[in-house]
Amino acid sequence: MNEIDPNRDMSWLDDFEVSTRLRNCFRHHTNFNSAQDVLAASEMELLRIPNFGRRSLCEAREVFGPPLSPEPHPSGDREAEWRHEIEATATALWREHLIRRIEWLEHHLGRLKADIIESLTR
Numbered sequence: 352m353n354e355i356d357p358n359r360d361m362s363w364l365d366d367f368e369v370s371t372r373l374r375n376c377f378r379h380h381t382n383f384n385s386a387q388d389v390l391a392a393s394e395m396e397l398l399r400i401p402n403f404g405r406r407s408l409c410e411a412r413e414v415f416g417p418p419l420s421p422e423p424h425p426s427g428d429r430e431a432e433w434r435h436e437i438e439a440t441a442t443a444l445w446r447e448h449l450i451r452r453i454e455w456l457e458h459h460l461g462r463l464k465a466d467i468i469e470s471l472t473r
Contacts, residue, residue, distance in 0.1 A: 360384075367414050376403045389415045395433075399440060 361378050363385050377383050380400045383392075389411060397408055412418075 358388075360373055369414055370410060371400060373407050373414075376400050376407060391417055393418060395436065395440075398437070401444070438444050 361374070364374055364377065367386070377389075380403070381388075383389055387395075394408060397403055397411060398405075400407075
């Protein structure tokens with residue numbers, strides 16, 4: 352995957368009224384360099400961006416317009432496949448979030464345990 356340079360020129364976004372969340376998603380988690388890049392991205396690609404959910408998708412489509420090559424309307428097996436892909440992506444993102452939260456808790460519980468032991472040995 353390409354490295355993302357958060358200091359690259361994002362002035363192209365200044366032409367659009369976008370929320371801070373959307374601006375930060377594009378700046379820190381994509382290599383988008385123009386509105387064309389946003390339009391070229393599929394809904395699934397956009398939804399894979401961290402912190403980019405349905406609300407952000409609606410905002411992006413409202414601000415930038417519909418995708419250049421719209422995805423076909425899902426039907427039958429394709430709809431089930433898309434639903435499965437969305438659920439799998441959401442599950443993976445949730446798992447990553449929980450792992451980070453557990454690591455944070457373990458760190459702070461370790462510090463708390465050390466503080467309690469220190470206070471008991473005084």
